[in-house]
Amino acid sequence: MSFSSSAAPAATPLPFADLLVLELASVLAGPQVGQFxxxxxxxxxxxxxxxxxVTRTWKTRAEAANTDVSAYFSCANWGKHSVIVDLTTEAGKAQVQQLAVRADVVLASYKPGDxxxxxxxxxxxxxxxxxxxxxxxxxxxxxVARAGYDAVLQAEAGFMFLNAQPGQEPQKMPVAMIDLLAAHQLKEGLLTALYHRCRxxxxxxxxxxLLDSALASLANQAATWLVTGHDPQPMGSGHPSIVPYGTVYRAGNGRSLVLAVGADRQFRHLCQALNRPEWAQEARFQTNEARVANRAALETMLQTRIAEVDGDQLLxxxxxxxxxxxxVRTVGEALALESGQAMLLPVGEADFQGLRTVAFQSSSWPRAAALASPPRLGQHTAGVIAEQE
Known part of the structure; x- marks a missing residue:
């Protein structure tokens, strides 16, 4: 078996076509980088x-039991070769060390010392x-020889505390956000290291x-505490320094929608669309600073007015x-949009589509048209080991 990319061949080579990546990582953060x-x-x-x-076993009740490719596993493992190696044996150590001799990048996610x-x-x-x-x-x-788990990091880094309605229990975000943030940090580090190696x-x-990645992503919430000494408090989906921004409104036809009004001009246009232009002339709403100070009154007025109109027409x-x-869309609705379809990988051997991890495009190379489906456990072991012998 020759080491060759799982991406579809293209007239212009993809930028990492000559790289060999050895993925010793598991779960989400490291494998996301591998799929990248x-x-x-x-x-x-x-x-x-x-x-x-372990994510091969993380299945929802709707998934088939007779496969080792779960939906969770598939979210980060397209385009890879699966090789079974027992690193607790001397033979296994030797096999991986031989692979590392040829590798450009190794991805590892071990606890310190392991x-x-x-x-x-x-x-x-x-x-x-x-x-x-x-x-x-x-x-x-x-x-720190302590295992990192996304839910725990969301709690410890302040995300769960902020992700709640006032007076209600903190909530974990519905994706492993800290893992994904760490994956992005690692990509940046690896691209920097590749540039350093070129030089x-x-x-x-x-x-x-993971903890550093989480803290680095607190952005304005961390700056609020650092600048003012006041701990940011839960606000549901509202924004601490912009109004109206993030609150969910229910329109008269049942459509749920969100506004992100970051400029006074935008607020005037919102009032025009709602047929309430006089709101924008009130001193308590003329500027964003005034709207933040009068948040409760404005939100009540918006909730009442939007409930009277057709949400789709308003949008x-x-x-x-x-x-x-x-x-406000479901996941299925979002992926069904034309823009969502562009982020999907074509159906492969697994008979289902995948989601791209690369969201950028370049004029210098094409977007990978297809990737091999997430591999079955050990699917490529024989070929890769034979290549080493």
Whole structure:
């Protein structure tokens, strides 16, 4: 078996067509990075323990029991080769170390100290391949031997506290947001390391902690505490410093919608669309600062008025006027949109579509037309191991 990209061939090579990525990571953050490289042309070898990535078993009640490719597993593992290796054995260590000699990037997500025990730590592999770029994801940093789980990090980093209606219990976000934020941080680190290697010929170790990624993403909420000393409080989907922004309104035809009015001009146009132009002339609503101070009164007025109109007609009018607004859609509705369809990967051997992790496009290379379906456990073991012998 030759190491070749799982992306469809193209007249213009994809940017990572010559890279070999060795994925020792599991669950979501590391595998998301692996699929990112696969979508951009890299050959990604997913090294799994005999039991496989645990997400193969994370199934909803609607999924078939007779497959080891769950919906969760499929969200981050398109375009990869699955290789079973038992790193607790000397033979397994040797196999991975041999693969690392040829690899450009290693993705690892071990607790601190575990990679050393398994013989796949940075120092060991760098001695075999000085050009290797080694990416290590941890929960709390390289010195804290504590496993990182997204739900726990959402709680510990302040996200769950803020994600609630006032007076109600904190809520976890419905996707593993901290894992995804860490994956983006790791991509940035790896792209920087690849650039560094192009300039110097040297490999690097790139370390990303879920906690650091979460804290770095608190943005204006962290700045509020740092600047004012006041801890931001839960506001549901409302915005602490912009009104109206994020609140869900229910229109007369049952349509739920959201406004994102960040400028006074936009607010005037909103009032025009609602046939209430006089609101924009009231001193308490003329500026965003005034609207924040009079949030409760304005929100009550908007809730009442929007409940009297057709939501779809209102959204159309707001679009014409340049007022940011949108319907609250289900996941299925979002993916069914023309823009959503463009983010889907074609059906492969698995008979279902996948979701791209790469959302950008470039004039210098084509978008990968298709990727191999998420691999069955150990699907490529024989070929990859034979290649090593």
């Amino acid at each position: 490289f696969a979508e951009l042309g890299a050959t990604v070898l997913k090294v799994e323990a005999p039991a496989g990535d 990679a050393e025990k398994l013989g796949v730590d940075y120092d060991t592999l760098r001695a075999l391949n000085p050009r290797l770029i080694y990416a290590h994801l941890t929960g709390y940093g390289p010195t 110097t010929g040297e490999g690097s170790r790139v370390q990303v902690a 159309a009018a707001l679009e014409q006027l340049g007022v940011p607004a949108g319907a």
